[in-house]
Amino acid sequence: MFDYGAYLRKDKFPLIWCSGCGDGIALKAMLRAIDRIGLSKDEIVMVSGIGCSSRLPGYVDFNTLHTTHGRAIAFATGVKMAKPELTVIVVTGDGDATAIGGNHYIHAARRNIDLTVILFNNWIYGMTGGQVSPTTPFGKRASTAPYGSTENAFNISGLAEAAGASFVARETVFRPQVLDKFIEKAIRKKGFSVVEVFTPCPTTYGRRNKMRSVIEMMNWLKDHAVPKSRAEKMDPQELEEKIITGVLVDLDLPEYTEEYQKLIDRVKS
Amino acid sequence: MTEKTAKKKRSRIVVKREWCKNCAICVEFCPKDVLVMKDGFPEVVHIENCTLCQLCELRCPDFAIEVYEDET
Amino acid sequence: MVTKEKNRIRVMTGNEACAEGALAAGCRFFAGYPITPSSEIAEILSRELPKVGGKFIQMEDEIAAMGAVIGASLAGSKSLTATSGPGFSLKQENIGYASMAEVPCVIVNVMRGGPSTGLPTLPSQSDVMQARWGTHGDHPIIALAPSSVRESFDWTVRAFNLSETYRVPVVLLLDEIVGHTSEKVVLPDTSEIQIVERQKGDPKNKDYLPYKQTESDIPPMISFGEGIRFHVTGLCHDETGFPTNDSQKIDLLLRRLNRKIERYRDQITDNQRDQLDDADVAVFAYGSTSRSARWAVRRAREEGLRVGLFRPIVLWPFPEDEVFSIAQKVHHIIVPEMNLGQMAHEVEWASRGSTDVIRINRIDGDPVRPQVILEKIKEVA
Numbered sequence: 001m002f003d004y005g006a007y008l009r010k011d012k013f014p015l016i017w018c019s020g021c022g023d024g025i026a027l028k029a030m031l032r033a034i035d036r037i038g039l040s041k042d043e044i045v046m047v048s049g050i051g052c053s054s055r056l057p058g059y060v061d062f063n064t065l066h067t068t069h070g071r072a073i074a075f076a077t078g079v080k081m082a083k084p085e086l087t088v089i090v091v092t093g094d095g096d097a098t099a100i101g102g103n104h105y106i107h108a109a110r111r112n113i114d115l116t117v118i119l120f121n122n123w124i125y126g127m128t129g130g131q132v133s134p135t136t137p138f139g140k141r142a143s144t145a146p147y148g149s150t151e152n153a154f155n156i157s158g159l160a161e162a163a164g165a166s167f168v169a170r171e172t173v174f175r176p177q178v179l180d181k182f183i184e185k186a187i188r189k190k191g192f193s194v195v196e197v198f199t200p201c202p203t204t205y206g207r208r209n210k211m212r213s214v215i216e217m218m219n220w221l222k223d224h225a226v227p228k229s230r231a232e233k234m235d236p237q238e239l240e241e242k243i244i245t246g247v248l249v250d251l252d253l254p255e256y257t258e259e260y261q262k263l264i265d266r267v268k269s
Numbered sequence: 270m271t272e273k274t275a276k277k278k279r280s281r282i283v284v285k286r287e288w289c290k291n292c293a294i295c296v297e298f299c300p301k302d303v304l305v306m307k308d309g310f311p312e313v314v315h316i317e318n319c320t321l322c323q324l325c326e327l328r329c330p331d332f333a334i335e336v337y338e339d340e341t
Numbered sequence: 342m343v344t345k346e347k348n349r350i351r352v353m354t355g356n357e358a359c360a361e362g363a364l365a366a367g368c369r370f371f372a373g374y375p376i377t378p379s380s381e382i383a384e385i386l387s388r389e390l391p392k393v394g395g396k397f398i399q400m401e402d403e404i405a406a407m408g409a410v411i412g413a414s415l416a417g418s419k420s421l422t423a424t425s426g427p428g429f430s431l432k433q434e435n436i437g438y439a440s441m442a443e444v445p446c447v448i449v450n451v452m453r454g455g456p457s458t459g460l461p462t463l464p465s466q467s468d469v470m471q472a473r474w475g476t477h478g479d480h481p482i483i484a485l486a487p488s489s490v491r492e493s494f495d496w497t498v499r500a501f502n503l504s505e506t507y508r509v510p511v512v513l514l515l516d517e518i519v520g521h522t523s524e525k526v527v528l529p530d531t532s533e534i535q536i537v538e539r540q541k542g543d544p545k546n547k548d549y550l551p552y553k554q555t556e557s558d559i560p561p562m563i564s565f566g567e568g569i570r571f572h573v574t575g576l577c578h579d580e581t582g583f584p585t586n587d588s589q590k591i592d593l594l595l596r597r598l599n600r601k602i603e604r605y606r607d608q609i610t611d612n613q614r615d616q617l618d619d620a621d622v623a624v625f626a627y628g629s630t631s632r633s634a635r636w637a638v639r640r641a642r643e644e645g646l647r648v649g650l651f652r653p654i655v656l657w658p659f660p661e662d663e664v665f666s667i668a669q670k671v672h673h674i675i676v677p678e679m680n681l682g683q684m685a686h687e688v689e690w691a692s693r694g695s696t697d698v699i700r701i702n703r704i705d706g707d708p709v710r711p712q713v714i715l716e717k718i719k720e721v722a
Contacts, residue, residue: 001337015331019290024330045565058572063565066574068438074405078412081396082370086566107401176327215297264391
């Protein structure tokens, strides 16, 4: 049994999240990854925005920073620049990172600053009661899309890739034993890394979209996740509604804080 | 806390009822049907079938189920 | 290090002096976004900060710049951003965060005409109320209004000192005139510059509480990575930093946040008084407008009129006691400003009906001319 307790603020338990919410599964995967890398708790800063997933830092015994809606990556950029020796992990959600915080998400990727973003994608604004989000699939219902969404959904991982991220991986909480390996790689990667985690929200998404129980939602994730290697052999029609999982980007690129340090060394009198 | 031990396979499963939110993920996705839901909580009924795969623990969102490999 | 005086004689603008003041104060992080008429501050610091091992970043927007400034300050760097009206509006939510989470930082707002995009290249003083009440919630703020190039240097240093002392965001309100006017200045020798560092908590103290109700009302700070792990949030929190809905703890926090400025008002406030002792008429003016007012007051004195100048350099907290005592002695207070009476309203309130408050308002991008103030003095004296 992995000793999660060493990393938890147990006096804050039980978790705020609803029954069946997958966020806790991803949290555990993150702790296993951190443990494997052997980082000390003092050298980790965990930064979040607003939303369900952004409550995560409150439960972990690191330096934790719960910021304003959408701005976690901006705050994290300041922390990382001031102390590049710290490992800065951002915990955010689909609404937080790609709606109100979309600008920071793409620009941090473009700069390739060494942040690890764990992005919980549950297709919905859970904490505020199930409003439509940038990742709500077309036609799916939300409290502000009562007839089904008439908008197209963002491909979050694709967005990070296009913007210049060094590392992008995607997985569902149905496969936590793989998820922790991706998170480990993402943290180890020098550069901007994203792990997009598909996680069920039975309370505000499932019950509006014919998946009343978390079991149905977990089964949906199981049935719709397609590893990248397999997806490459499938045609676009077969891939409709599918989640392509795996390491999607893994590049060695110049990292922002290292480049800035080189600049300092060059101009410092 | 409820606890059951199988000497043969040396696995021990602990359910922390105070943190459990009764989602039943652990029960539903156990490959060996080791667990059932009883009174809203997971209960170990076939510890002898447990293979220590730990999927119940890995998928528990609430840190409410723990699988230990005990010394015989 | 003592610099030869000739090296300290410079011709520079207020924006340049502000950037130099920041460096002298120990600022080692700047995040900003280009906006007229403040951009020179960012440009200078992009060049100068790396020379002293500091960091500069041009963020993707004003909101991000404010967020990065808070993050860097929590990691231990003295941090600055500079902007103007519309950008100042965008920063407000995170300025509220800095108030709530007690993160020292300095925000320069080189005021231009508004509302909206308004007058990017022309001066105004219409952000004085935005500085006070721009973000939601009850919170204290310190806002400073220098009126010259030399003062831009000195008050940038002071802004950092106040920010670090009281763990608050401090707003430095330049206006386009102050920011862009070139003047000959003699900068202070580095040995003359008083620099204040934040009160640090002891990283070995395992009982450290980041938001402790201390006797001073200002809890000592520990930076991220120093060995004490704690939680920072914009939610109402208790002494540990974790969110709370306990009404007693919420009340304790919010009252302390306000009290920590209110009780040190005397140490924070600063103003200039010119010939007020025997005055029948007072002029209340701040920022670049105070320079027009000073000329008008002196000219009126030459003509034998008993008039004086009250010039607050610290606009917030507002010098209400000082204004009240002046209001009891004079029959008119003239308030010239480049807005429609934002501070005049405050002067009226502080006067409590004991004098007539006369407004001179200019909102067309032109400064309040000295002659206009002089005419008003003659009219009422």
